[in-house]
Amino acid sequence: MLQSIVSYGLAVGAVYALIGITYNVMYSASRVFSFTAGMLGMLGGVLGALFIQKMGINAVLGFVMVLACGAVLGIVTELLTVRPVLKSIEQHLYVLSTLAFALMIQQVTAIEWGTEAQPFPVLLPIGEGWLDQKFWLPLLACAVTIGGLEFLYRYTLIGRAFLAIAEDNYAARALGLPETWLRIASFALAGMIGTLAGFTGAQMLLAFFGNQSILNFYGFVPVALGGMGSNRGAVIGGLALGLFQQAANFLVGGIFAAVAVFAVFIVVLLLRPEGIAGASTARRV
Amino acid sequence: MRIRRRQVLSGSAAGAVSLASGLAAPAIAANEPIKIGYLPALTGPSSSTGVGINRGVQLAVEDINNAGGVNGRKLELIVRDTQSDPTKAVNAVSELTQRQKVSMIFGPVNSGEALAATPLIARDKVPMLHPCWVDELIDVKKYPMAFRQAPTNSQIGGGANHYVVDVLKLKKVAVISDTTGYGTASVNTYVPMLKAKGADVVYTNHIDAANPDLKPEMLRMQSAGAQVIMPWSVNAGFLSRILNTRGAMNWDVPVVGQTTLGSGQTKALLEKPEYWNKVYSNNFRKCCYVDGKLPPLTAEYVERLKKAKIEFADTLLWWVALGWDGVRLMADVFKNGGTKAEEIVGYMNKVKDWPGVYGTVTWTPQQHNGFPDSEVVMCEVNSLKDGAFNLAPGYAS
Numbered sequence: 001m002l003q004s005i006v007s008y009g010l011a012v013g014a015v016y017a018l019i020g021i022t023y024n025v026m027y028s029a030s031r032v033f034s035f036t037a038g039m040l041g042m043l044g045g046v047l048g049a050l051f052i053q054k055m056g057i058n059a060v061l062g063f064v065m066v067l068a069c070g071a072v073l074g075i076v077t078e079l080l081t082v083r084p085v086l087k088s089i090e091q092h093l094y095v096l097s098t099l100a101f102a103l104m105i106q107q108v109t110a111i112e113w114g115t116e117a118q119p120f121p122v123l124l125p126i127g128e129g130w131l132d133q134k135f136w137l138p139l140l141a142c143a144v145t146i147g148g149l150e151f152l153y154r155y156t157l158i159g160r161a162f163l164a165i166a167e168d169n170y171a172a173r174a175l176g177l178p179e180t181w182l183r184i185a186s187f188a189l190a191g192m193i194g195t196l197a198g199f200t201g202a203q204m205l206l207a208f209f210g211n212q213s214i215l216n217f218y219g220f221v222p223v224a225l226g227g228m229g230s231n232r233g234a235v236i237g238g239l240a241l242g243l244f245q246q247a248a249n250f251l252v253g254g255i256f257a258a259v260a261v262f263a264v265f266i267v268v269l270l271l272r273p274e275g276i277a278g279a280s281t282a283r284r285v
Numbered sequence: 286m287r288i289r290r291r292q293v294l295s296g297s298a299a300g301a302v303s304l305a306s307g308l309a310a311p312a313i314a315a316n317e318p319i320k321i322g323y324l325p326a327l328t329g330p331s332s333s334t335g336v337g338i339n340r341g342v343q344l345a346v347e348d349i350n351n352a353g354g355v356n357g358r359k360l361e362l363i364v365r366d367t368q369s370d371p372t373k374a375v376n377a378v379s380e381l382t383q384r385q386k387v388s389m390i391f392g393p394v395n396s397g398e399a400l401a402a403t404p405l406i407a408r409d410k411v412p413m414l415h416p417c418w419v420d421e422l423i424d425v426k427k428y429p430m431a432f433r434q435a436p437t438n439s440q441i442g443g444g445a446n447h448y449v450v451d452v453l454k455l456k457k458v459a460v461i462s463d464t465t466g467y468g469t470a471s472v473n474t475y476v477p478m479l480k481a482k483g484a485d486v487v488y489t490n491h492i493d494a495a496n497p498d499l500k501p502e503m504l505r506m507q508s509a510g511a512q513v514i515m516p517w518s519v520n521a522g523f524l525s526r527i528l529n530t531r532g533a534m535n536w537d538v539p540v541v542g543q544t545t546l547g548s549g550q551t552k553a554l555l556e557k558p559e560y561w562n563k564v565y566s567n568n569f570r571k572c573c574y575v576d577g578k579l580p581p582l583t584a585e586y587v588e589r590l591k592k593a594k595i596e597f598a599d600t601l602l603w604w605v606a607l608g609w610d611g612v613r614l615m616a617d618v619f620k621n622g623g624t625k626a627e628e629i630v631g632y633m634n635k636v637k638d639w640p641g642v643y644g645t646v647t648w649t650p651q652q653h654n655g656f657p658d659s660e661v662v663m664c665e666v667n668s669l670k671d672g673a674f675n676l677a678p679g680y681a682s
Contacts, residue, residue, distance in 0.1 A: 008498040116550040117522030204497045206522050214495045250501040255491055
């Protein structure tokens, strides 16, 4: 029982964490909460199965193609659904525009790919149990992503530019940073992380158009738990969510497992509204 | 009252037209095609059934028309693709009943669309033939012109329950479903039926189909002493996870349930092919192999399908046969009863043991569900050949 809780819990949690990071990367660059994160996760699995399983493309090339598609979708998201509503961000029109775009893509996927879940290939068959790709691949992807982002933000100029616009985009623009291009690059990066989440988790979650809504929601929970914009918080929140969800499956089972997750989510937000790793906002009085 | 010259003239003209059309009318009626409204879901998310049924429908119409039609009149299908969308089905009904003035409507072939369309077809007083299973579609008081050639959901559940309790002689049953309306309604309906048959339902639950790990549920069923698992879901991902987990646990327990258990989508998601062993899904006696052979009428039909180059790779025999039977049944009704609504209903109320490829149909004025319980059976899902399966073990042939 413990092995099942830990293996599935960490693997699903890593996928949630990656979707949470996707939300964060888009949010940091634009202050927009883009509900296309789940769509990117869903497409990571579907496109991976399409390229590798159905079209027979080499796995490495297929993986690169999936990430490229994610980057393109990220850019399209920025152009079509974020940029037009940035001027009136206080009206929160991005909720509608990003959600509508995500639903359109989901419907197209349902029509073209089908509404039934389809298998995702085993790419690295090195063993069973813990060695099964479905358990370690999402964790590896999560570790590489968080390590890569830390390196990018701390040790590269472009990474610091990302941080600058995340911190204060007016000041960053005043200093001459190309805010628009940095935002486009952030959305492309988010697109790649989102599809990476779906690709690495697809053997477990299957290539299924319905994963979009699940990933949209369960990917949002670590962001809320960990604090908006905090990638480390998203990783801790995602892994904790996965473990708790799996433990609830064993302890209460059925639909009550989902109820237990929501109950804890609400309690945590009541106790700490800014999230576990988020800083409380100073309010001018 | 004053009569004007214009009124006299227009009256004369109308009289002349009506005289002319009155004389010509019988000749036109005798030759004009019999219109059948047909509401399949040929596109959209739930279209695989409709696509299969459509192959049988089109072939039957072609065969009947090539043989001279019905009493010298051709059948004309007025097809409106519902696109798996109840709204589109509802819109199509108005067109078929009011503009096209069809003699009869076949479909919609999906439950959701049928539930939305049936009250409207009944309102417009057009006879209808249902190929889908939702119990509520047939009610002789509310919908006196609606007839069903297929089993009801209750019969489907009853067939599975009969197989578990009476054929396999297993008493301790785990009944689970996903959280969809279909899944929860099935469990709520079938569990009392199982208990009434003397089964001990040791575990029952509604499970989130998106849950990637069903081991906790399976362990609970195992520790409750379940001898058989009955999952009610049309979600291939959910069903394949049950079978994969059962295989990984080396738990040699039969799985008995809905037709999706035997679908190609479920098979594609299995981690090992042997995980499909000891899995039995609903099917229909006339479309199943017994000792490697189909019943004579069905075997003859399969030859006809092969001659017409009907594909089986992506469909099932019973879907195609259902469409074929529907059209042939309506043609018999038109031939022997007539094409007016009251003639159609009057004849259908007296149909007895109509020999279809999909099933035998009997209707009475009090019962418009025409499919016999005895023809709802279970099949071995790992025996698929030419769109049909072997009858599950244990039935008397």
